Amino acid sequence: MLNLGKLHFGGDYNPEQWPKEVWKQDIELMQKAGVNLVSLGIFSWAKIERRDGEYHFDWLDEAMQLLHEGGISVDMATATASPPAWLVKAHPEVQPVNFDGVRLSHGGRQHYCAASGVYREKAAALVDQIASRYASHPAVVMWHVNNEYGCHAPYCFCENSRQAFIKWLQERYSSLDELNASWGTDFWSQRYYEWDELVVPKRTPDGTHPNPGQQIDFKRFTNDVTLELFKMERDIIKRYDSVHPVTTNFMSMKFTYAMDYWKWAKEMDFVSTDHYLAQHDPQNHIDLAQQADLTRGFANGQQWLLMEHSTSAVNWQPRNYAKTPGQELRNSASFVSRGSQGVMYFQWRQSQAGSERFHSALVPHAGEDTRVYREIAELGAWLKENPEVANHPTDRAQVAMIYDYEQFWALMQANLPTQDLSYAETVAKWYRALWELGIRVDFLPADASKADLSAYKLVLMPMVHMLSEAEEQAYHDYVADGGNLVVSYFSNISDRTLRVKLGGYGGKLVRELAGVYVEEFYPLREGQGELSNGLKPELWSELSRLEGAKAIATFKSSDVDGSPALTVREVGDSKVWYQGTELKLGSQKKFFKDIASTLGIDMEGGDESEVVRRGPYVFTINHAKNKVSLKKS
Numbered sequence: 097m098l099n100l101g102k103l104h105f106g107g108d109y110n111p112e113q114w115p116k117e118v119w120k121q122d123i124e125l126m127q128k129a130g131v132n133l134v135s136l137g138i139f140s141w142a143k144i145e146r147r148d149g150e151y152h153f154d155w156l157d158e159a160m161q162l163l164h165e166g167g168i169s170v171d172m173a174t175a176t177a178s179p180p181a182w183l184v185k186a187h188p189e190v191q192p193v194n195f196d197g198v199r200l201s202h203g204g205r206q207h208y209c210a211a212s213g214v215y216r217e218k219a220a221a222l223v224d225q226i227a228s229r230y231a232s233h234p235a236v237v238m239w240h241v242n243n244e245y246g247c248h249a250p251y252c253f254c255e256n257s258r259q260a261f262i263k264w265l266q267e268r269y270s271s272l273d274e275l276n277a278s279w280g281t282d283f284w285s286q287r288y289y290e291w292d293e294l295v296v297p298k299r300t301p302d303g304t305h306p307n308p309g310q311q312i313d314f315k316r317f318t319n320d321v322t323l324e325l326f327k328m329e330r331d332i333i334k335r336y337d338s339v340h341p342v343t344t345n346f347m348s349m350k351f352t353y354a355m356d357y358w359k360w361a362k363e364m365d366f367v368s369t370d371h372y373l374a375q376h377d378p379q380n381h382i383d384l385a386q387q388a389d390l391t392r393g394f395a396n397g398q399q400w401l402l403m404e405h406s407t408s409a410v411n412w413q414p415r416n417y418a419k420t421p422g423q424e425l426r427n428s429a430s431f432v433s434r435g436s437q438g439v440m441y442f443q444w445r446q447s448q449a450g451s452e453r454f455h456s457a458l459v460p461h462a463g464e465d466t467r468v469y470r471e472i473a474e475l476g477a478w479l480k481e482n483p484e485v486a487n488h489p490t491d492r493a494q495v496a497m498i499y500d501y502e503q504f505w506a507l508m509q510a511n512l513p514t515q516d517l518s519y520a521e522t523v524a525k526w527y528r529a530l531w532e533l534g535i536r537v538d539f540l541p542a543d544a545s546k547a548d549l550s551a552y553k554l555v556l557m558p559m560v561h562m563l564s565e566a567e568e569q570a571y572h573d574y575v576a577d578g579g580n581l582v583v584s585y586f587s588n589i590s591d592r593t594l595r596v597k598l599g600g601y602g603g604k605l606v607r608e609l610a611g612v613y614v615e616e617f618y619p620l621r622e623g624q625g626e627l628s629n630g631l632k633p634e635l636w637s638e639l640s641r642l643e644g645a646k647a648i649a650t651f652k653s654s655d656v657d658g659s660p661a662l663t664v665r666e667v668g669d670s671k672v673w674y675q676g677t678e679l680k681l682g683s684q685k686k687f688f689k690d691i692a693s694t695l696g697i698d699m700e701g702g703d704e705s706e707v708v709r710r711g712p713y714v715f716t717i718n719h720a721k722n723k724v725s726l727k728k729s
């Protein structure tokens with residue numbers, strides 16, 4: 097667990113990039129800004145292990161000592177995120193192979209295959225050295241395993257990966273017959289008769305794509321094989337330090353999807369995450385709020401830590417806009433209101449060389465007499481003055497949204513009714529509609545238990561494409577016990593193997609619970625489609641009929657005129673809404689507003705301001721240029 101009674105403030109510290117004279121100044125500037133925690137050694141493998149088995153800790157010992165004397169705690173990294181040149185030269189097979197069969201080179205970072213035995217062996221040896229050396233160092237307060245697993249080259253298609261994939265499949269399926277049945281390999285002559293015939297889903301001939309079941313299993317495998325790396329490092333650390341918590345930094349961002357963080361969070365002592373704004377988007381504070389809420393979901397509603405964000409511009413977007421005055425304070429307040437135990441950044445001092453030299457930091461190239469340093473020092477002072485905030489988790493919302501990586505993976509595949517579906521965009525649109533209405537949201541995984549679901553007045557299911565029978569049952573039970581649901585189009589279409597459920601799309605969830613029988617999909621043409629109640633649909637319509645639900649709106653000016661588009665079914669005191677189309681943002685807001693009013697859900701703030709409660713603390717943040725007065729209903 098994270099320390100209570102204190103909010104952390106600081107960031108990645110890379111002293112190896114600077115001469116030692118700078119280190120002393122670093123400590124003074126950290127103290128002046130109120131920094132109390134740094135993540136140390138994240139990319140230091142080549143500096144620590146200069147040849148195979150030859151370790152140099154003198155410089156790190158010195159940096160640790162300076163930090164400790166300066167009263168700054170250390171989030172000790174395991175340095176395994178970027179294998180050194182000597183390692184890849186001796187063992188080129190450590191480097192991952194991409195979808196097209198190209199082996200990726202040393203020279204960037206994260207150039208390792210998660211299934212590589214050599215990588216595991218060398219990483220384990222390094223972690224053993226670091227953990228044994230620093231486990232009882234008084235500066236260490238937490239451990240930072242690797243860095244952003246799955247960020248740059250999550251999927252490796254090399255022979256080692258193929259072998260590991262086969263082993264993983266052998267554990268998942270009791271027999272090849274079972275695998276063949278769930279992948280549907282009688283289609284296109286894909287049946288396997290020997291385990292060793294199985295391949296990783298590399299590029300196939302143009303116009304064809306690997307088998308859907310194979311693709312989704314490969315994504316599951318990649319998650320699991322990468323998670324094994326984390327567990328390996330964590331267990332080594334635990335051998336030397338059973339006191340301080342171990343984490344690894346997630347990337348809770350809209351389009352990062354390779355790792356299933358619900359699974360990862362279960363293996364960690366506390367959840368930490370990184371978040372970077374799409375600075376071209378004037379509404380990016382809504383994405384920030386969404387990702388912070390999602391991270392709190394991974395943390396099961398408890399406190400978590402923002403491990404990285406930026407003080408100002410990043411260096412990897414097409415145009416890297418700097419933050420405007422005050423924006424960083426608002427961003428940080430939003431993270432803290434939504435459960436972060438502090439505010440951390442990439443990185444302490446802006447690099448002079450290397451590909452991140454134009455990425456902002458706490459100490460910019462221009463030095464400390466700068467807007468950025470002054471603003472962060474102001475924030476540091478505020479965090480120091482309000483340590484008790486850390487003792488309270490963010491208050492629970494009344495609405496939960498289902499978020500599930502496997503749905504993301506399924507909907508990324510080709511050969512769907514339309515290639516314009518985007519899981520990330522739909523979830524973001526639903527979240528934004530709610531944010532603008534001032535409705536707070538918690539996130540739950542699709543396999544949430546009935547007990548988890550029951551904590552909420554309303555549960556939203558945007559494109560929950562695959563559900564097992566047991567999962568489906570949990571939603572039926574939730575409704576039977578008084579819960580209310582909104583289910584979107586293209587939900588519960590398949591079981592978890594991607595085999596379609598027959599007898600009306602959406603299975604029992606849509607046909608029985610929502611009371612709508614869906615026959616056929618009709619993706620809308622550009623500009624086509626209206627709804628009878630004036631709301632604006634896009635992307636999707638379907639031929640359907642009511643089987644127990646009431647229509648709120650039907651399709652017009654479409655190929656399925658008269659088919660129900662928005663419906664509600666009353667089940668005892670509960671209501672199940674079905675949304676058989678994608679709605680434009682303004683219409684999505686109206687639809688949710690009606691639902692919230694019907695159910696008496698609190699709406700506070702909204703438009704351009706947010707109100708979030710963390711125990712006795714009420715955070716009110718105004719993102720508009722002008723003053724606003726807060727609304728509550």
Ligand code: GLA
Nearest residue numbers: 243244370372404410442455
């Ligand atoms: C990620 C990494 C950092 C740094 C930042 C730049 O979050 O973890 O090392 O590269 O991106 O935005």
